[in-house]
Amino acid sequence: MNQATRSQPTSGLPSFRIRHLSEAEIETVVTSAGGTRAHPDADRRNLRGADFVLGSSVIELKILEDEGLDKPERQQKLAKLFRERFPARPTVVLDRGLLDAQGQRTYDRIVEGPVKTAVSSARQQLQQSRLEYTATSTVLWVINNGYSSLSHSALMELVARRARNDSSDIDAVVVSGAYFYSDTFDSFFLWPIDCTSIHPDKPFQDFEALRDAWNEFAMDRMTALLREPAASEETKGPVVDISFQLEGVTYVMPAPPMGRESGFFTNGRPRNNSTGITSSPPVATIFAGLSHQEWTEFKRHHTHVVSSADYNEWKMKEALASSKCNLKPFITIPVTYAGWWEWARNQPQETRVSVHRYANDLFQQKILGVIDGARERTDDSVFPRRYMLLITEEIGQDLAFDVSHLAEVWVLPDGSDHIDEVWTNKPMFFEQALTITAAEAIARGVECVFWEKDKTYAWN
Known part of the structure; x- marks a missing residue:
């Protein structure tokens, strides 16, 4: 105790x-x-x-x-x-x-x-x-x-x-x-x-x-x-x-809310962060996805980049990586030889220009785009046919108390929603949960992310 x-x-x-x-x-x-x-x-x-x-x-x-x-x-x-x-x-x-x-x-x-x-x-x-x-x-x-x-x-x-x-x-x-x-x-x-x-x-x-x-x-x-x-x-x-x-x-x-919004802290009253998380940790395992044609291009020009005897072996490595990865989700990022070669020529000389590093850079660009495009769900929101919904409960003065929930939502033809729960009751504050949500969206091929903040026990 x-x-x-x-x-x-x-x-x-x-x-x-x-x-x-x-x-x-x-x-x-x-x-x-x-x-x-x-x-x-x-x-x-x-x-x-x-x-x-x-x-x-x-x-x-x-x-x-x-x-x-x-x-x-x-x-x-x-x-x-x-x-x-x-x-x-x-x-x-x-x-x-x-x-x-x-x-x-x-x-x-x-x-x-x-x-x-x-x-x-x-x-x-x-x-x-x-x-x-x-x-x-x-x-x-x-x-x-x-x-x-x-x-x-x-x-x-x-x-x-x-x-x-x-x-x-x-x-x-x-x-x-x-x-x-x-x-x-x-x-x-x-x-x-x-x-x-x-x-x-x-x-x-x-x-x-x-x-x-x-x-x-x-x-x-x-x-x-x-x-x-x-x-x-x-x-x-x-x-x-x-x-x-x-x-x-x-x-x-939780400490009681202070009644009215702060006129000084324009983004909300400051909260503690005892989680120790100050930057985004890894949120997914990334693997370079190659079609048979692109794998052939790599083998023709830079055989050392794809260390496999044939394309079947490459796909077996992908399946093995997916089954053994500790960090979920496992995301395959489509890679082309032309795109990799353009990226590799612009890297510093000491950079290891692996195909998986290139895939990771593409993932970083993609996840930042998803995060930037995330929108608050309101009564006036117009929803696509399919989207990810993140709900974060803000609790008290410390981000460590917050709890988040994630679901994939399908809007059915009759206007009702089919909700597929991804996870619930996770101890995550909003920014942390949004990054993980963006990774899940990419893994599932979902383009839109909406979020809500439950402020029932929020301090600010």
Whole structure:
């Protein structure tokens, strides 16, 4: 089991960092709202009580400091849950919405561990302080400091559900946090705070005052950040993808999209590339295809170029190469003696002017033409009778998470499509997959390539 990893910053540009929220800072928020410490002598008390009193309510503060997906046992449970439903995927997105009702309940039980602990602890503390202050309502305030794989809305639902299920001593829950999103040029800061009533007959009457104080605190924090960026100690960077691997499968919680297209990065926000692939690797095995007439021409003028006693032997070499090649597809490129001779005369003297090298050069020209001619499939596209269709799912901030699928499509006389799946669920980003698609198109004699990008989980 690998430790959960986080995507790295997506470019070399400097990025803001923000300080973690501290209990001392939260106390200033409560004080600004008109509240106070519930038990200033808490360190000398035997009984554990709540943290604050605001109006007629007592408030217990719980700060979630750790990322829940860092826990190996939680990773294993999530992997088992999603792998059962997506057994063939090389990358599995940990999206609760992909699960059925039973799966969602299981998912919640897995990720809610820190929340369940917080609710259990708060229940006893609020119960004690309610007795001492004769409070009309008890409030659990949860602040998300580090559980970044839980969005604000998801955390709100978890806290409210656990409070309803686990305790009759919590009348309302408040959830807040500081969320920072950045592409290293644009930065967005969100400081949400929301309240949900657990027992409507015992409302948190001073929530508006608390929210106003929280918003004022957020403004002060942002002003200070712009004046003097936070040092690296006790700080956090922007929300990023969180991933882990188990048995060769990558499980990823993508960072939320930033909302609108970038006005700076005209080709889309930059993404990481942890694949190590920076140039096109070999995508096919190329063999020079000679007709009997062309083979005869080679034997007449340059017998050393085609090392075979007769044409049948040449074809046997082609069949053997096709059966033993490790890199598919195997592509025969038609070669003429006249074309080879013109090419060979223009090569540097030290170049090995083999017929297969010439075939490879022809293939390079052909594949570049196919790639350049590839078009996005849209509602307005006009399709030929036969074409290759590449679909790439862009997932999160790292090209390594992307998944591609390839099919050959035949448009039938009645207008329907016959789809021949070539391969599916391959861990390939778009540019890598497009090159391989072009090679398949050449191998199959298909002239047109169309592509789609599924941006359901795309970051940019």
